[in-house]
Amino acid sequence: MSELAYIPKGNREWQRYQKEIASDHYYLARSCIRQNIFPKAEDLLIEILREYLNKDIYDDPRQTTCTGIAYHSGIIPLETTMTVVARQFALMNEAGYENFAVSCVTSFGIYAEILESWQHFPQTLKKTRELLYKATRKEFEIPKNIVHTSDLVFKFREEISKRLQYRLVDAKSGEPLRVVDHIGCHYAKIFPQHGIGGAEYPYVLAGLTDQFGGEQVDYPERRHCCGFGFRQYLLRSNRGYSVANSKIKFESMQPFEPHLIIANCPGCTFFLDRWQYVLAEMEGKVYGRQGYGIPVLTYEELTALLLGYNPWDIGLQLHQVAVEPLLDKIGIQYDPGNKFVGADGQSLPKPKEPKILKQ
């Protein structure tokens, strides 16, 4: 079924770009960055789908990197990336699934691009099949449905919303919280038809904001890249590219005084969190209120938080920008003493305090 029915009426641009999102039985392709930096986010997605929505999602330990970060850094031949992608599809086939759900936006772009290339240049599909068989003795079929995992949370947002214990609303005033949504470039800028709302008016996270009671912040640099730049970030000597582009966004959004940033891309979530820390320490400037930064969450972390999860059990203490101002604003009850506690309930030494950015 098309998602057309879910799009708010009145905006023709959003309505032009729709996509099919399978209703159940997904094969999950994990993200290298998310597992490392926000290691609970994907498990929250699995829990929400399985326990709150009664959906089937398969978590395969055999999958590997898609090579996307290396491909966009200019070190990997296209044929290699195509063959690794083909192996992921073969694993999905072996597991008995047809719907491929991708957690990483870079990977999502890679899968979409390769499917398109195989269609436009059939000789590359033939070559990929040969390479995969020669290397692994595996064969593969193309998935029936391919989505980004934020599409799944978007699709089921109304059902999720009924289970929320909190909403994106100021607990004291009752006013909606102002939410910046940041969509990873490779979600829809490469192939607008693969994104809810296309590239210019992506609705995949704005739809969550609307559904969960918040107010969208429409600021001038809303569509600007976070500044990952692949090799530009990975090379320490080139990292100015990355922080400078994030700064363009922070400067543009700050006048709107957002309470929260949500992102659907692993890299974007990381950069929008960490560059706030760096800019505070380098330039003495913070973009939130009263010395704090603007909290940055993944869409699953936000959903789990509103469902009533303990913020310290979902890894929010691993964000460098403190989330407490957001928790207080929403009225979420939490134990500050539980933040730096380990697996067996023991207190861990606290992290060092940044000099400028308030924790």
Add this chain to the structure above:
Amino acid sequence: MGSLVDRLKEDIRYQEGMQGCINCGTCTAVCPAASVSNYDPREIMDLVQEEDEESLRELLSSNSIWLCGECLSCKTRCPRDNTPCYVIQALRALSIESGLFRNSEEGLKQKELVDRLGRHMLDHGYCIYFDDLNIEMYPEQGPVWEWLRENRHSILKRLGCSYQESRPGSLRDIPQESISDLRAIFRESGAIERFQTISEEFPNYNE
């Protein structure tokens, strides 16, 4: 081995990305790299479509082709369906294959990427790997990352991760069978050869 122009035109990314540039400059206007450096995708597209062998050789030897961040914002906005980023991808591949990347400072930096990302992928199955993300190389990770690394076993266990375990889940040890598949794919599809062109001492990863 044909001319550089002919070799560039064989790359499907060039065929997809170069539909005929009208030099309007929209790509440069929206480009994050252009907003923070002297990178100019319009100029590159204009030069490439001239199909002049010497100009192309000069471009492949320059820093310019390495300044793009591959966000692909240019693809969305080009009024003529060009994708300057795809052309950049084809130029980067040709620069490496022809050895011309060695003539530029940015091209030479690819060695560091191969030595880091190549080994992460072929040793662990991840593009980036927790144990190698140290604060010296990535100081912007901040004190919270230092705290996580110092207390990794306890914190990751609390979060239910599979760090250094073989069960499914976040940060699991990827099975050796999968690592072997990945190494075989890299060998068969030319990635190991590409890595060794960039970084001579990169291992063969023969099983």
